[in-house]
Amino acid sequence: MTTAATAPPQQMPAFDREAFEHLLGSLSMPAWALERRRAAFEAFSNLALPDRRDENWMRTDLRLFKPKAWGLRPAAARSQDIPQGLLAPESSPGGPSPDSFFDDPNGGQPDAAIAGRFSSLDGHVVREELDPEIARQGVLFGSADRLLAEHGSLIEPHWFSVIDSQRDWFSSLHGAFHRASALLYVPAGVKIAAPLHVSAAISDGGVDTSHVLVVLGEGAEATLLTETAGGGAAGSAGGFHCGGTEIVVGKAALLRMVNLQNWNSGVWHFARQKAVVQENGRLQWTLGALGSRLSQVAQDVALVGRHANAQVNGVMFTEGRQHLVYNTLQHHEAPSCKSDLLYKGALQDRSRLVWRGMIKVDKAAQKTDGYQRNDNLMLSEHSRADSIPGLEIEADDVRCTHGATSGRVDAEQIFYAQARGLSADEAARLVVAGFFQQVFDRITIASVREALARAIGSRIRRIS
Numbered sequence: 001m002t003t004a005a006t007a008p009p010q011q012m013p014a015f016d017r018e019a020f021e022h023l024l025g026s027l028s029m030p031a032w033a034l035e036r037r038r039a040a041f042e043a044f045s046n047l048a049l050p051d052r053r054d055e056n057w058m059r060t061d062l063r064l065f066k067p068k069a070w071g072l073r074p075a076a077a078r079s080q081d082i083p084q085g086l087l088a089p090e091s092s093p094g095g096p097s098p099d100s101f102f103d104d105p106n107g108g109q110p111d112a113a114i115a116g117r118f119s120s121l122d123g124h125v126v127r128e129e130l131d132p133e134i135a136r137q138g139v140l141f142g143s144a145d146r147l148l149a150e151h152g153s154l155i156e157p158h159w160f161s162v163i164d165s166q167r168d169w170f171s172s173l174h175g176a177f178h179r180a181s182a183l184l185y186v187p188a189g190v191k192i193a194a195p196l197h198v199s200a201a202i203s204d205g206g207v208d209t210s211h212v213l214v215v216l217g218e219g220a221e222a223t224l225l226t227e228t229a230g231g232g233a234a235g236s237a238g239g240f241h242c243g244g245t246e247i248v249v250g251k252a253a254l255l256r257m258v259n260l261q262n263w264n265s266g267v268w269h270f271a272r273q274k275a276v277v278q279e280n281g282r283l284q285w286t287l288g289a290l291g292s293r294l295s296q297v298a299q300d301v302a303l304v305g306r307h308a309n310a311q312v313n314g315v316m317f318t319e320g321r322q323h324l325v326y327n328t329l330q331h332h333e334a335p336s337c338k339s340d341l342l343y344k345g346a347l348q349d350r351s352r353l354v355w356r357g358m359i360k361v362d363k364a365a366q367k368t369d370g371y372q373r374n375d376n377l378m379l380s381e382h383s384r385a386d387s388i389p390g391l392e393i394e395a396d397d398v399r400c401t402h403g404a405t406s407g408r409v410d411a412e413q414i415f416y417a418q419a420r421g422l423s424a425d426e427a428a429r430l431v432v433a434g435f436f437q438q439v440f441d442r443i444t445i446a447s448v449r450e451a452l453a454r455a456i457g458s459r460i461r462r463i464s
Helices: 017-025 031-045 144-155 169-177 411-419 424-440 446-459
Strands: 116-121 124-130 140-143 182-186 196-202 206-208 211-216 221-230 239-249 254-263 267-277 282-289 294-303 309-318 323-332 338-347 352-361 368-378 384-393 398-408
Touching (some): 017 031, 017 169, 031 144, 031 169, 124 140, 144 182, 144 211, 169 267, 182 221, 196 206, 196 239, 211 221, 211 254, 221 239, 239 254, 239 282, 254 267, 254 446, 267 282, 282 294, 282 446, 294 309, 294 338, 309 323, 309 446, 323 338, 323 368, 338 352, 338 384, 352 368, 352 398, 368 384, 368 424, 384 398, 411 424, 424 446
Parallel strands (some): 116 196, 182 211, 196 221, 206 239, 211 239, 221 254, 254 282, 267 294, 282 309, 294 323, 309 338, 323 352, 352 384, 368 398
Antiparallel strands (some): 116 124
């Protein structure tokens, strides 16, 4: 007889047809949105997990990932303790105000207000706010389910139009089972000075399938900060994230986008992220990868209009036995466009980083200016970094360059720092800070730079 003390934890329903139909019955979405879910589910039902025959997955080991162990949690199973993020933390005694973006580390005033917030926990919306003045300008921000129901005709051309929800097992699972998703729509000509913030959190053993859609109309401007947090540590129940991000930057629009992945070390993280930049549009996309047990992320940028411009910044830090795989694509589809990607990663313990980048230039994309670089700094002799840059060029009037470096810390640098009174840990932090400075200098949002620097600094131990 099973006692309360030894009873197994409540099992979540698997991602099967019964769970799918139950999810559909709980939603109030337009018929066209439900049909897109159904198409994704039918694809999901006929797909197997990716294997190493796919080049993007050949360095990803899924043998310990058990699909049937995961499913959507009911609302009653939620924890009330929401993990705190790094980019816009909640108020706490002596901490920042909930209405601030990030306190000045020197004790001054916050450098910007938050224009809107959206938060979810274990796939359930827990917070949704937008500055009324911004809402009066026609900006839509918050729960995608609610906004699709209220403004379906406006959103329909963009919803799941950028990423392929039937590409593989994970993308089709996301397309069918996405929940607690966020949407930002900025009408033409509207410029939002303060950032908006989206956070997705899970409790130990939780699941997140949230989707993010960002659409900027012609001449619009906005800054969106997105981050993930929570889940269990290595050896615990962990967690599972299967997400997607779609970005549409309209003509002459400007978007500053930040994605910070900061799950705890037991979380499986799978995401497909893609941006489409139209004529004269500008995108600054900053990615931070600090957490998870295993990450497999595709980050694509498509430059589809003349003079479109994209800058992509990646900051990665791994420890323990983390294994992070990031596949990037800079796709030049139109002439006279520019893309500039810089990823930097530091690794300690027995962790592993894999970056595979591609600049693809279509035949019509003459006058392309494309650049990509990945640098890795190994803080342990047992860590490993794989960098695979690539070019696929069909046009004949282009300038495309790429580069990658991986190496150990220079022992002379550590000795020099210690000779001037620094401890081994302080010397390591100084060296790593210098290594990341190049990419930090490209991030125009000061508080994001500071948050990433503090988060990395707190993880660094002496170099082995």
